[in-house]
Amino acid sequence: MNPGNPDNRANDPLRHMRLVDPNPELELDLRRRLRDGAAAAPVVRAQGGHVIRVLAALAACTLIAVIAMTFFDGDPVTKTNPSGDRNLHFLTAGEFRDNVRVAGIFSNTVIIEDIYSGEQTLHGLGDELHGYVIAAIHPDRVEFAHRENAGDSFALKLTNGRAAEGDTPVIESFELTGILLDTDGAPVAGWVSAYDASGIWLTGAMTGKDGAWRLNLRAAVAFLQAGDAIYQRLTKRVGNWKSSASIDLILDASKSFVIRGAVTNADGAAAAPGTQVVAWHGPRQRASIGSTNENGMYEIHANAPVLAVKARVPHVTRMPDTEHVPGKPISMLRTDLLTVQRDGFWNADATVDLKLDPNTLFTVEGRVIHQINGQPSNDEDGTLRSSSTPPLQIAAYDEAGEWISSTTAPNTGAYALTACRPISRLVVSMNGMASAMAFDLQGHWYTSATQDIVIDHDRFFTLSGAVRDANAAPAGAILAALLQLPNGREIPLCDIATAQNGEYSILFNGEISALSVCMGDRWRTFGGPWHASDRMDFDLGLLTLAQQLHDVKQKLSGETTFFEACLALQELVSRYGSAPGAGVEAAELLRGVQTRYGDRLLTLQREYEEQNRRFQDTLQALQAAGSVLPLADAETHMQTLQDIAKRAANNRLGAAADRELTALRNSMAGVPLIGFTPGADNGDGCAIASVLDNTAAAKAGLQAGDRIVKLDSDDVTNFQSLYNALSRHKVGESVTLEVVRADGLRFTTTLTLGRRLQ
Amino acid sequence: MKTLDAPMPLELDLLKAHRQGDPDAFFQLYRLLSPRIYHYLLAILRERADAEEVLQSVFTEVHRQSDRLLQARDARVYLLRIARNKAIDFMRQRGGAGRNRPLDEALLLPADDASPAELASLREQCARAQRALFELPQEDRELIVLHRLEGWSFREIHDVLGAPESTLSYRYHQAMKTLSEKLQ
Numbered sequence: 001m002n003p004g005n006p007d008n009r010a011n012d013p014l015r016h017m018r019l020v021d022p023n024p025e026l027e028l029d030l031r032r033r034l035r036d037g038a039a040a041a042p043v044v045r046a047q048g049g050h051v052i053r054v055l056a057a058l059a060a061c062t063l064i065a066v067i068a069m070t071f072f073d074g075d076p077v078t079k080t081n082p083s084g085d086r087n088l089h090f091l092t093a094g095e096f097r098d099n100v101r102v103a104g105i106f107s108n109t110v111i112i113e114d115i116y117s118g119e120q121t122l123h124g125l126g127d128e129l130h131g132y133v134i135a136a137i138h139p140d141r142v143e144f145a146h147r148e149n150a151g152d153s154f155a156l157k158l159t160n161g162r163a164a165e166g167d168t169p170v171i172e173s174f175e176l177t178g179i180l181l182d183t184d185g186a187p188v189a190g191w192v193s194a195y196d197a198s199g200i201w202l203t204g205a206m207t208g209k210d211g212a213w214r215l216n217l218r219a220a221v222a223f224l225q226a227g228d229a230i231y232q233r234l235t236k237r238v239g240n241w242k243s244s245a246s247i248d249l250i251l252d253a254s255k256s257f258v259i260r261g262a263v264t265n266a267d268g269a270a271a272a273p274g275t276q277v278v279a280w281h282g283p284r285q286r287a288s289i290g291s292t293n294e295n296g297m298y299e300i301h302a303n304a305p306v307l308a309v310k311a312r313v314p315h316v317t318r319m320p321d322t323e324h325v326p327g328k329p330i331s332m333l334r335t336d337l338l339t340v341q342r343d344g345f346w347n348a349d350a351t352v353d354l355k356l357d358p359n360t361l362f363t364v365e366g367r368v369i370h371q372i373n374g375q376p377s378n379d380e381d382g383t384l385r386s387s388s389t390p391p392l393q394i395a396a397y398d399e400a401g402e403w404i405s406s407t408t409a410p411n412t413g414a415y416a417l418t419a420c421r422p423i424s425r426l427v428v429s430m431n432g433m434a435s436a437m438a439f440d441l442q443g444h445w446y447t448s449a450t451q452d453i454v455i456d457h458d459r460f461f462t463l464s465g466a467v468r469d470a471n472a473a474p475a476g477a478i479l480a481a482l483l484q485l486p487n488g489r490e491i492p493l494c495d496i497a498t499a500q501n502g503e504y505s506i507l508f509n510g511e512i513s514a515l516s517v518c519m520g521d522r523w524r525t526f527g528g529p530w531h532a533s534d535r536m537d538f539d540l541g542l543l544t545l546a547q548q549l550h551d552v553k554q555k556l557s558g559e560t561t562f563f564e565a566c567l568a569l570q571e572l573v574s575r576y577g578s579a580p581g582a583g584v585e586a587a588e589l590l591r592g593v594q595t596r597y598g599d600r601l602l603t604l605q606r607e608y609e610e611q612n613r614r615f616q617d618t619l620q621a622l623q624a625a626g627s628v629l630p631l632a633d634a635e636t637h638m639q640t641l642q643d644i645a646k647r648a649a650n651n652r653l654g655a656a657a658d659r660e661l662t663a664l665r666n667s668m669a670g671v672p673l674i675g676f677t678p679g680a681d682n683g684d685g686c687a688i689a690s691v692l693d694n695t696a697a698a699k700a701g702l703q704a705g706d707r708i709v710k711l712d713s714d715d716v717t718n719f720q721s722l723y724n725a726l727s728r729h730k731v732g733e734s735v736t737l738e739v740v741r742a743d744g745l746r747f748t749t750t751l752t753l754g755r756r757l758q
Numbered sequence: 759m760k761t762l763d764a765p766m767p768l769e770l771d772l773l774k775a776h777r778q779g780d781p782d783a784f785f786q787l788y789r790l791l792s793p794r795i796y797h798y799l800l801a802i803l804r805e806r807a808d809a810e811e812v813l814q815s816v817f818t819e820v821h822r823q824s825d826r827l828l829q830a831r832d833a834r835v836y837l838l839r840i841a842r843n844k845a846i847d848f849m850r851q852r853g854g855a856g857r858n859r860p861l862d863e864a865l866l867l868p869a870d871d872a873s874p875a876e877l878a879s880l881r882e883q884c885a886r887a888q889r890a891l892f893e894l895p896q897e898d899r900e901l902i903v904l905h906r907l908e909g910w911s912f913r914e915i916h917d918v919l920g921a922p923e924s925t926l927s928y929r930y931h932q933a934m935k936t937l938s939e940k941l942q
């Protein structure tokens with residue numbers, strides 16, 4: 001970055017000028033803001049689908065407090081209120097958009113959103129937010145009043161749009177009104193919501209008995225949605241409203257259809273009233289909910305094709321408890337959700353009956369027996385001798401590898417699995433820290449049966465190893481062992497967290513097809529398979545290998561980034577060249593580059609080495625100079641570093657040189673250092689209590705007990721006056737000191753002012 | 759060998775350190791970058807208090823969204839863009855840049871490279887130059903501050919403002935000419 005053209009400098013009107021720097025105290029202010037705004041909050045899903053974060057109230061309070069403090073320092077009225085309209089000022093202050101905004105006003109409820117985290121909190125009239133009380137809720141703004149001081153109040157306006165991007169179009173507030181009707185023209189008591197183009201909910205209102213609704217808005221509305229109070233009839237109207245308009249919304253029953261039917265128990269009796277029935281559009285899209293009446297009949301209104309109808313009720317079974325002691329309560333009751341589902345495709349009125357039949361369910365139960373050295377290790381009562389063993393997870397899968405159900409085996413060793421489809425595989429796993437176990441048992445269970453699971457520890461294999469991060473230090477990671485079926489479906493065998501030393505070990509009996517390793521939020525699967533004891537170490541640098549290789553490829557094609565990419569590629573290959581996949585690809589890529597661009601690479605490499613040598617020399621020289629670096633030398637070094645930074649701008653050497661240059665510049669700025677600790681202040685010069693090693697003072701031969709009485713032509717009476725005199729000099733300059741030794745000897749010495757080393 | 763417009767910046771290292779949990783890295787970054795951002799905000803907003811306010815909000819955002827900054831092609835350009843958006847937002851909401859207030863704060867100061875002999879006359883020149891500079895249209899102020907005072911290349915300014923480099927260069931020279939004429 002070259003400041004202007006040097007030729008024009010003589011006429012430059014801004015020569016020798018700079019803009020004022022920010023107040024250093026702003027950093028403290030920022031620290032405070034960030035600390036106050038950092039609280040996190042759990043998520044609660046409220047009715048209507050809007051995500052409301054309840055405990056974030058605390059965070060929002062703090063944020064509002066920060067805002068309040070910012071604005072109420074001093075006299076808020078004269079400072080911030082040129083127009084005389086206090087509310088107007090606070091409404092339009094940019095600060096609010098930078099921290100919180102009113103995300104919605106819904107009759108008497110205010111939704112306040114932290115625009116960075118998206119956390120939303122619900123507040124009502126009279127709620128206190130860190131000393132401020134919600135005093136009034138208007139359709140377009142919320143007024144806050146100070147709890148103690150009635151004169152202190154402000155308002156947050158309903159501002160919509162994504163403020164984080166900073167380019168929300170500002171629209172004059174407008175009003176949408178209308179009536180919600182059914183097809184017969186009768187008014188409907190229900191609700192209306194407005195959404196913007198990205199589907200973000202803007203605001204909403206309940207309609208009155210006369211069906212009338214009114215929304216106040218400050219952002220373009222892309223569509224309106226309305227429904228009746230029981231969420232059975234919905235309508236959506238698309239448009240682009242930016243100014244006041246009157247829109248009638250019609251809940252058109254002819255566009256929706258009804259799925260109805262009976263839900264019966266196994267004995268044919270009507271299911272309990274209130275049994276929930278859900279119609280699904282797709283795997284994750286819930287269409288609509290209905291529930292049975294006293295006759296076991298349900299009705300669901302939908303306006304899109306329904307792919308499945310499900311009903312479910314709690315179903316209680318008693319766990320097998322062979323060792324039940326009379327007098328002890330039976331605690332082994334378990335509750336399953338008895339689900340009945342009918343798949344199909346319905347896009348018109350239809351009747352779908354559902355039968356909740358526990359007889360279609362069957363139970364596989366038995367005991368888990370650990371066999372070690374050919375002997376069952378369970379006690380006679382079935383309890384595993386080692387009581388510290390974590391509970392076992394038992395999962396059942398069908399032939400296609402589709403999960404059916406799971407259970408946890410308690411310490412008695414007894415288990416029971418309820419299933420609705422034939423089981424062809426049971427996976428018993430013990431997940432844990434540092435060691436885990438996965439026992440895979442195949443068979444056919446399609447009716448209630450007793451199956452003892454004998455886990456033969458003598459036949460286990462061990463897959464062990466360690467996980468290291470990119471710096472080869474032990475890393476905390478989670479590993480998941482997977483079994484891949486011929487049809488491609490993967491079954492999870494067990495999870496394991498690495499120990500503190502990064503080690504893990506998995507006991508398994510059949511096969512582990514792959515291991516998925518996760519550190520942070522990144523998962524990467526490493527293929528096996530492993531059929532016998534083995535060791536597998538993971539280098540998490542590998543996790544990013546493919547991405548790194550991708551970056552390198554991009555950079556290889558750039559004229560200026562070519563060499564940097566080559567360096568990065570060389571390093572990738574030296575570390576991961578033998579890794580299957582990306583590693584091998586990297587090695588091949590490097591060979592290709594070396595063949596095709598060998599000459600060019602060699603030239604660049606020579607240049608790099610040359611610059612690296614210069615850089616190391618400069619670093620050595622700087623090291624040797626220590627604190628005392630004459631101005632001329634410093635300039636030479638700066639120039640060298642700048643030159644290296646420029647020549648090696650495409651690789652890390654340039655970055656290192658740039659860093660070193662900044663450090664050197666910083667160390668040469670500021671008040672110079674002589675290098676002593678001051679003694680008592682008697683007003684007769686600056687006394688030296690002790691001289692620091694390797695500093696200008698030490699080099700000039702100053703001693704403890706000396707007093708500095710003059711610096712160049714400035715008289716020195718104490719440390720402060722010496723400091724004042726020093727601050728007029730630059731680091732690296734030579735100055736003459738007049739010094740009085742303890743024995744009265746007065747002499748002058750010339751020294752080079754030192755720099756502050758970090 | 760050709761060099762990049764911007765050397766591989768120290769900022770990225772600091773950002774990465776910040777992402778990895780180094781508590782001080784962010785504030786080192788702040789110390790490194792805040793003067794530049796602040797100068798730019800001054801150019802737009804013409805008022806110290808306003809520029810400070812927006813500066814804080816820029817860094818609050820960077821703190822929360824440091825991953826976006828890491829992904830940006832040039833972190834410094836990205837920062838300037840955030841700053842610009844926020845400043846313009848701020849003005850729009852308040853209705854103009856320091857419009858009704860006299861420019862009585864000293865925004866333009868003698869640089870460190872001025873010799874003591876020059877200092878006395880320079881202070882007076884600074885006050886005049888400040889008045890002239892801050893009377894220019896906003897875009898001209900931005901260009902002069904970015905290019906002349908902060909040393910950004912037109913290439914980088916193009917990335918911030920979006921106008922073609924040639925246009926920027928032409929406008930910059932016109933603005934400097936106007937500035938010189940005002941100071942005659």
